[in-house]
Amino acid sequence: MQGLHAPFGLHARPAGHNIRWRVAQFPTPCLRINLAIARRNIRRLAEYAGRHGLKLRPHTKTHKSLEMSRLQVEAGAAGLTVAKAGEAEIISGACPDILVGYPAADESRAARLAQLARSKSVRVAVDTRAAADAIACAAREAGSTIGLLVDIDVGYHRTGVQSPADAVALAQYVDSCRGVRLDGIFLYPGDVRTPPGEQVQPMTAIGTVLGETLELWKSRGLAAPIVSGGSTPTAYQSHLVRQLTEIRPGTYIYNDMNTVWGGFASLDDCAAAVECTVVSDAVPGKVVMDAGSKTLGSDFNVIRPDGGFGHIPEFPEAKIVRLTEEHGEIDVSRCPIRPKIGRRLRVIPNHICPCVNLHDFAILDLEDGQSRQLRIDARGKVS
Amino acid sequence: MQGLHAPFGLHARPAGHNIRWRVAQFPTPCLRINLAIARRNIRRLAEYAGRHGLKLRPHTKTHKSLEMSRLQVEAGAAGLTVAKAGEAEIISGACPDILVGYPAADESRAARLAQLARSKSVRVAVDTRAAADAIACAAREAGSTIGLLVDIDVGYHRTGVQSPADAVALAQYVDSCRGVRLDGIFLYPGDVRTPPGEQVQPMTAIGTVLGETLELWKSRGLAAPIVSGGSTPTAYQSHLVRQLTEIRPGTYIYNDMNTVWGGFASLDDCAAAVECTVVSDAVPGKVVMDAGSKTLGSDFNVIRPDGGFGHIPEFPEAKIVRLTEEHGEIDVSRCPIRPKIGRRLRVIPNHICPCVNLHDFAILDLEDGQSRQLRIDARGKVS
Numbered sequence A, B: 001m002q003g004l005h006a007p008f009g010l011h012a013r014p015a016g017h018n019i020r021w022r023v024a025q026f027p028t029p030c031l032r033i034n035l036a037i038a039r040r041n042i043r044r045l046a047e048y049a050g051r052h053g054l055k056l057r058p059h060t061k062t063h064k065s066l067e068m069s070r071l072q073v074e075a076g077a078a079g080l081t082v083a084k085a086g087e088a089e090i091i092s093g094a095c096p097d098i099l100v101g102y103p104a105a106d107e108s109r110a111a112r113l114a115q116l117a118r119s120k121s122v123r124v125a126v127d128t129r130a131a132a133d134a135i136a137c138a139a140r141e142a143g144s145t146i147g148l149l150v151d152i153d154v155g156y157h158r159t160g161v162q163s164p165a166d167a168v169a170l171a172q173y174v175d176s177c178r179g180v181r182l183d184g185i186f187l188y189p190g191d192v193r194t195p196p197g198e199q200v201q202p203m204t205a206i207g208t209v210l211g212e213t214l215e216l217w218k219s220r221g222l223a224a225p226i227v228s229g230g231s232t233p234t235a236y237q238s239h240l241v242r243q244l245t246e247i248r249p250g251t252y253i254y255n256d257m258n259t260v261w262g263g264f265a266s267l268d269d270c271a272a273a274v275e276c277t278v279v280s281d282a283v284p285g286k287v288v289m290d291a292g293s294k295t296l297g298s299d300f301n302v303i304r305p306d307g308g309f310g311h312i313p314e315f316p317e318a319k320i321v322r323l324t325e326e327h328g329e330i331d332v333s334r335c336p337i338r339p340k341i342g343r344r345l346r347v348i349p350n351h352i353c354p355c356v357n358l359h360d361f362a363i364l365d366l367e368d369g370q371s372r373q374l375r376i377d378a379r380g381k382v383s
Helices: A035-051 A066-074 A085-091 A107-116 A129-142 A164-176 A200-219 A237-240 A257-261 A352-356 B035-051 B066-074 B085-091 B107-116 B129-142 B162-174 B200-219 B235-240 B257-262 B352-356
Strands: A030-034 A080-082 A097-100 A121-128 A148-150 A179-188 A226-229 A272-280 A286-289 A319-323 A328-331 A342-346 A361-365 A370-376 B030-033 B080-082 B097-100 B122-124 B146-151 B182-184 B226-227 B274-281 B286-289 B318-325 B330-331 B344-345 B361-365 B373-374
Touching: A030 A035, A035 A066, A035 A237, A066 A080, A066 A085, A066 A370, A080 A085, A085 A097, A085 A107, A107 A121, A107 A129, A107 B226, A121 A129, A129 A164, A129 A179, A148 A164, A148 A226, A164 A179, A164 A200, A179 A200, A200 A226, A200 A237, A272 A352, A342 B146, B030 B035, B030 B286, B035 B066, B066 B080, B066 B085, B066 B097, B066 B373, B085 B097, B085 B107, B107 B122, B107 B129, B122 B129, B129 B146, B129 B162, B129 B182, B146 B162, B146 B226, B162 B200, B182 B200, B200 B226, B200 B235, B274 B352
Parallel strands: A030 A361, A080 A097, A097 A121, A121 A148, A148 A179, A179 A226, B030 B361, B080 B097, B097 B122, B122 B146, B146 B182, B182 B226
Antiparallel strands: A030 A272, A272 A286, A272 A342, A286 A328, A319 A328, A361 A370, B030 B274, B274 B286, B274 B344, B286 B330, B318 B330, B361 B373
């Protein structure tokens, strides 16, 4: 046991991921990260990216950890992605090349990023002239330069300009602004969630849009050294879009029930779980665990909205039917054995990113069987 | 401006809750608490409780703040309620009389509470012998005494023994255990959510169950000095259940769209809002604000599950249709005026408790027009 704060009173435990959790080992609920699985997930995608000549710029929103950031960089990541200025300020401690995959259209955020750009490489995705103006203005004031990527909507309809022509118009505008440097194109294929093998068509459609955009781009004498794609579900199909130069998946490091039920990972690829204790069995047909929405997050599963609030591998017939803030109610009526009070359960959340964001630290289970604390360094950096 | 950390660069603002937010005043998103409204909510319920001879033991899960705890105590709260041992350890700094409204059935939690009970008054709600055993054992080891309340299920079917007979059987068991003291009955009417005036019947039904339980209780020679009810929706109907000696509402201090749309509060009673900035309007018919599920929480509204993820009073026709982690997508197609990029918006969340739990601090807007930081002291105390 290394570096663990005294109040937890932790003891070393035998090696192996699938051992039974010993009662009272750690106070529950607690987030546990299996380092071997996280490393394997990191390595696998890094190898895929390397094989296809793609740069990897993992989105750190999933882990919000400097230590995990460093593992991704050591495995070959060319840079890292964040959403917020506060995350950029922290995560840039692990890597000096940061992409803010978020429109920093307001003065405050733009000023913080411009300050950071004095000593680090900072790029930002923009989809409006207003955002480009805010960033350019802040960069000029700080005496720094920020690289901008034009965000183009490829089907998720959240952010992004609406056509290749609009993309090029914004690119020309960016190119004319002092304080910023036009670096290329940004897209988020968040709507593409069909499993590998079935999704050649959506990825081909994205390639068509990008091809058209880049042709217009070139015809205006603009350069696009970066074409940045992303998302864990599409990660291993990135080579189908030959225009991409880099990808920004986040969830792949830990995985969750969204990626498992989506067909993008197996349960064995899940590096993160919330360890809970059964605290009540007074109501017939159910037991209550000590993890609710303030510990697991209350996201429904994207693929199976009626599938409950996470999965318990040791009790696959159990369904987490209701989360209140600190209670997780589990329907155990179909379980051959009903977990008793005091029994520890591992829950794989539906969506690991908001779950991690609820915890100040996780227990990191190392390859040698020891465990120690993992700080969630950028948790709470809302702005 | 008092006690605010330098990085926020805050400036005093004119008094009044309904002023327009000035751009770049605070970095967004940020949680803002209006002290005058919170005080009024606190005072109003304290007066109601006083009028009906009910003790008030507010649940601090909503604010997780020592300062708000102290305001509740100053207004006459007899004690405070928490869910977790970590919350008990912190919140007991504001009041030495703590009820843990949660089955502390595991060794670790029981041990922490038993330690705390050496210097404070600690009570715990239990619904199983296993929980009573764990707490009694921990209290004996710590040389302290913990008061136990028997949790009886009055319709929410989350925790609680299933009948008056079961309640009395558990009470007799508790009464026989060394280290604990039988203090009474605990209930959570979480299923009662019909507005005031329409809910005499459910409250009467609860009274019937309690009456029966207390009669049995008495016939066994047991005492029940405390009968603890709770919940904000039922708070102002508590006098309809004459057996209650105290109530434990939490949300009432801030309110949210669950209490507003439930008919338990008005928009003017909402003391908490997340201030956001519009950061994108690139997709037709919608704008994007800089607050998603990691800032607002992703709970659906209990009363209007299809009503969106919060309410924007200044743009009542707007609907927050999708939250991803850091993006809030707002359908503005029915708004007469479309909020522009950079525009600040106040969002009242569906469920304020998990929202507060996402923030390390809030901006507290004082009655004199000044603002300062409010720490969310017990945030992150998951165990």
